[in-house]
Amino acid sequence: MSSQILVEAPGVHRVADHTPRDPGPGEALVAVHAVGICGSDREVYQGNRPEGYVRYPLTPGHEWSGTVTAVGPGVPGSLTGRKVVGEGFRNCQVCERCHAGETTLCTAGYEETGFTRPGAMAATLTLPARLLHVLPDEADLTAAALLEPAACVAAAALKAGARPGERVAVVGTGTLGMFAVQFLRAVSPAELLVVGTRRDREALARRFGATDFRLKDEEAPAGYDVVIETAGSASAARTAAALLRRGGRLVLTGIPAPGADGLDPTDLVVRQLEVHTVFGAPPDAWAHTVRVFGAGLLEPLPLVTHELPLTGFSEAIELVGAGDPAVGKVLLRP
16 A cells, blocks of 8 residues: 655644546646655645645645556557656636636636645645646656656746846745746856855855855845845845846745745836746756757756655655744655
C-alpha cells in the first residue's frame, strides 16, 4: 500500500494509506517523482492561509513532477509514459477571463491542486490532462519539481517584457528571486542587479547571471528599466520601486502580511511607473517555463538543499520555516 500526507486540520497531520484514483474522462494518472514545499504549504499546515484558499482535510503539494501512468477516455494514449509537470489552478474554461487566457483570474472561484483539491504529497496524483505540460524525455524530474515556482516567475518576466540591452534588477534572493535572475539573463540585459538581505546568496546570483549584487541597506544605482520583486515584504516593494527610472516597469510577486504599508501612489503617478502583480501562473507562463527549461536555460537543481521521504513531512515543514541560510528548496520523494 502506498502512502500520502493528510493534513486533517491546522497542525494535525498523518501519513495515511493512499489508493490511486483511476482517471476519468479527460483525466490522467501521474506517478509523483518529487514534490516541493514552500511557504504556502507551511501556511496550510499552520492554519494561517487566507479563508477560501484552503479546504481541510487535505493532501498538500502543488509543486511537483512525475510520469503519466494511465489516461482516461478522451485523452491521447501517447501521453502515457511521458514526463510531466502540471498547472495547479482548476479554472472553469468558459468564463471571460479563462477565454482570455487569464486562468488565474477565473471568475468561477478559486480551486487549486494542493490547497482545495488533493495534491502531490502522495504516490500518485489524478488530475485533468489539460493541465499537464509534457517535458523532454531526457528531463531531470528532480529539477522539474521546481517548475511551478519557476512558472510563477515566468509570469512576472512576461509581464515585465524586458528587452535585450535594458537594465534590469531583481529584489529578493530566495527560490523565486533566483529564477527571476535566470529568466532575465535569458533576454541579454545590459545589467542585471540583484538586491537581497544575505551576502551568502551573491555567488549563486552571479552564477545565474547577475552582474551586480547589493545588500538591501547598501546604496544601489537607480534608473533601471525593469525590476521584479520576489521577497514578499512591503519594504522590498518600496526598494524595488526606488530602483526604477521614470516610466520603468515593476512586477510584484511577493505577498506581504495583510495591512502592510504599500507603495506611495504619488510616486507611482509622478514617475509614471508601470506596476504589475502576479499570483500563480497562467498557461502561457507554464509553456514559457517548460520551453526555457527544455532549452537548458534554467538550473533548478542548485536551489535544492534537502530531499526527504514523505515520512519526513514534519521535518520538511520545520526546515522551510527555520530561517536557516543553509536551507534552500526542500523536496519530498513519495
